[in-house]
Amino acid sequence: MKFILINIDNNARAGVIETDHSKIETPVFMPVGTQGAVKAIEHRELLEIDTKIILGNTYHIYLRPGVELIHRFGGLHKFIGWNQSILTDSGGYQIFSLADLNKISKDGVYFQSHIDGSKHFFTPETVIDIQRYLGSDIMLVLDECVPYPASYEYASKSQELTTDWAIRCKNQFKKTSTLYSHTQAIFGIVQGSVYPDLRRKSVNELIEVDFDGYAIGGLSVGEPKDLMYEMTKICTEKLPFEKPRYLMGVGTPEDILEGIESGVDMFDCVMPTRNGRNAMFFTRKGTLSIRNSIFKEDETSIDSNCECYTCKNFSRAYIRHLFMVKEILALQLATIHNLAFYHWLTREARKAILNKNFQEWKRSLLNQINTRITNKGE
């Protein structure tokens, strides 16, 4: 993996990540393909809206269909038929949020599958091995994602454990090599809850280990927005300038713009896809809940400035009808649009950074998008 910084505007950065599968212009939003598919959208439709990298969840794919099968098919790209980049997480987040039971020790984490209760044990070493089988372009270390709120003592111990695991992950990464014809990169994950000194300590220790990039984890877990923005800034200030930074699980369009302003390069979130399936659309003029009866006769498109299939072809009235009668097509059209919007957002942010007017652009855009559309044709 290569990362080239093209331009900076204060702390905001425009760059390119090159993997063996794609050139990814940053800042970038990565659609979430939890189980080897982004929900309700076809691969060719992702290509059409310019998706260059998707995320896969190691926890889910490990459980179903299992890594042996993926290996037999020559890796996750081949198994799912996706020829652009894939980033996989380490499974840690899902173990702590989804698994029926989990028990953490210095060595690793026991958990029971949320599907069938089967028992599993992940160590820093096994999650690297698993991601070698998956063959993701970018893999992540095993970490403990600390819930919010957490005591300083707990957060501190957890941060130490995460550093310890990061070292072991990196060692296992060095001891092993790719199983396929393409290379893999590895990112560390900064933890430390909402404690500035723990965050700084985490960053320093991870830099010591030396990763290809750095994820900022443990945010967007219920803490106030201000704290999230503050912690992000604290991390990016210390993280190596020449390596990509990835803010995990974030977020709203505003969160993403704040992250970019603080120097983050990569984002992922289920928000555009999940909210879309719940009839909520993101637009250049604000959010729009299409079930609102105000849109019943609205002949205009969801977002008149959007170039996606949904906006080029269908009215709000028709899309509202599809949601009201529970047609699957509603989910498809919403997913296409919301992901296209998120990609547009980071693409425009990049342009603004290249033009050195990011802050001005951001301020004026936020004035537009931080509203709710409640009128027909608006």
Add this chain to the structure above:
Amino acid sequence: MKFILINIDNNARAGVIETDHSKIETPVFMPVGTQGAVKAIEHRELLEIDTKIILGNTYHIYLRPGVELIHRFGGLHKFIGWNQSILTDSGGYQIFSLADLNKISKDGVYFQSHIDGSKHFFTPETVIDIQRYLGSDIMLVLDECVPYPASYEYASKSQELTTDWAIRCKNQFKKTSTLYSHTQAIFGIVQGSVYPDLRRKSVNELIEVDFDGYAIGGLSVGEPKDLMYEMTKICTEKLPFEKPRYLMGVGTPEDILEGIESGVDMFDCVMPTRNGRNAMFFTRKGTLSIRNSIFKEDETSIDSNCECYTCKNFSRAYIRHLFMVKEILALQLATIHNLAFYHWLTREARKAILNKNFQEWKRSLLNQINTRITNKGE
């Protein structure tokens, strides 16, 4: 609407139906777009697999979103954004099968919506008016779809009512005209249950009324296959040679081939889409239940001779995984393939008719497709 017969092979017919929206080569299979959308497939994907006409259900669209809204948008084509042909049924079938309550009289039929219990009254005249609002290229008369089994007495009275309603529909059709810039055609519906003399009587009376085409209704409602084939033949023998014939709600690939052999030109059925959503695929080598564990590691495509997006890009193993983890993409890929298969089936049938070897082709194809695929890679 124009109908041109290009060639016949015994009773099987190859033709072209021309509406103001599309040229439809017959025999044709029409995907079912009940509520103004074919389930789990986008309009552009229908075009891609060569769909020239879809079906809309008057009952459903009348209830939601309602005909006034459709009218305000300039008709159903414009409301749903579909620029090929649309056929609408009269709502009769759904009133008798779906509505919470229905009460039939000589004048028409009362029913309560299956959605909210609201009360409605359809007469032969109102269903024509409704279909004028919808602006379908081909509309159908109001009929009573007789369940199976039915006594001769009941079937006979019902057939008389259906003829009476057909006359009233035709009169209303003549009294009114299109609300939009395209023309509309009207088809009668043959009833008579499984009684040959009633079927013949129905055909004769409808010919007297004179329709643009003739649907064969009241079949595929639970009667033995032999009876369905026999009744179809009895109808097609008597129906005017120069008008299209439409066998409603039929059916399996074999049913369609039998219908074509008897001289049917048009078919519709939820089977390819509904079965697809239930993980059942139609292929040139038989049907395939993708949940079967035999396909867990199957690297081959669903149907190696199929040109659809699903078969050109994805393995059985991946599609099986998508079904096992309940991804919406599974429904999308299955729908694309099964509809592509049904279109391929009628297209190949047409070629065989043009080549005057329909029966031979049909026999050999049925040997292939009337099996279940139970081996990996088969």
